[in-house]
Amino acid sequence: LAKTTQPISMDSYEGQEVNITCSHNNIATNDYITWYQQFPSQGPRFIIQGYKTKVTNEVASLFIPADRKSSTLSLPRVSLSDTAVYYCLVQPYGNNRLAFGKGNQVVVIP
Amino acid sequence: EAGVTQFPSHSVIEKGQTVTLRCDPISGHDNLYWYRRVMGKEIKFLLHFVKESKQDESGMPNNRFLAERTGGTYSTLKVQPAELEDSGVYFCASSQDGEPYTEAFFGQGTRLTVV
Numbered sequence: 149l150a151k152t153t154q155p156i157s158m159d160s161y162e163g164q165e166v167n168i169t170c171s172h173n174n175i176a177t178n179d180y181i182t183w184y185q186q187f188p189s190q191g192p193r194f195i196i197q198g199y200k201t202k203v204t205n206e207v208a209s210l211f212i213p214a215d216r217k218s219s220t221l222s223l224p225r226v227s228l229s230d231t232a233v234y235y236c237l238v239q240p241y242g243n244n245r246l247a248f249g250k251g252n253q254v255v256v257i258p
Numbered sequence: 259e260a261g262v263t264q265f266p267s268h269s270v271i272e273k274g275q276t277v278t279l280r281c282d283p284i285s286g287h288d289n290l291y292w293y294r295r296v297m298g299k300e301i302k303f304l305l306h307f308v309k310e311s312k313q314d315e316s317g318m319p320n321n322r323f324l325a326e327r328t329g330g331t332y333s334t335l336k337v338q339p340a341e342l343e344d345s346g347v348y349f350c351a352s353s354q355d356g357e358p359y360t361e362a363f364f365g366q367g368t369r370l371t372v373v
Binding site for chain 1: 289302306349360362364
């Protein structure tokens with residue numbers, strides 16, 4: 149499984165757009181990029197998944213450049229409740245096994 | 259619709275004792291996974307059931323861990339005998355079949371403390 153690298157932590161003010169980056173230099177052709185969010189004392193929760201270009205849902209947007217060696221999760225206008233650890237994962241096609249890295253602790257401050 | 263539920267939420271046992279964790283997946287989800295995070299480490303895969311069959315148990319740390327999913331519904335993870343290094347949070351997740359990937363729904367986890 150391709151390894152992912154994320155910043156350890158970041159702070160953001162409430163109401164701002166937050167962009168969380170992830171590096172996955174060894175991503176394979178049939179790998180998908182998936183992001184999960186984890187609040188304290190809870191299990192991870194699926195946010196978004198993509199293969200290339202841009203994917204948007206009601207929670208976030210995922211930007212993947214043409215070389216797919218990195219991706220950016222964008223959270224619009226964060227609130228205090230968006231404080232969580234955000235995990236970027238690379239998954240082979242059809243493989244549901246998740247390989248979590250250290251994640252990125254995002255703290256939203258008022 | 260009920261999500262993935264795990265029981266107990268927290269268990270404290272002495273070294274050498276036995277503990278059984280339970281996971282009830284979302285109804286209709288054939289795939290069930292166990293993960294765990296030990297102190298200071300990343301969340302690690304333990305095993306994957308498809309219905310009642312073990313699809314992948316490569317993440318199980320040793321033979322003190324036994325997972326079952328009788329009838330393809332709920333699953334149990336037994337640790338016998340428990341050791342200090344087994345302390346951590348054990349997560350269960352379930353998902354439907356689908357390609358290329360289906361979202362995994364996680365429970366809130368069971369925090370196991372071995373003293």
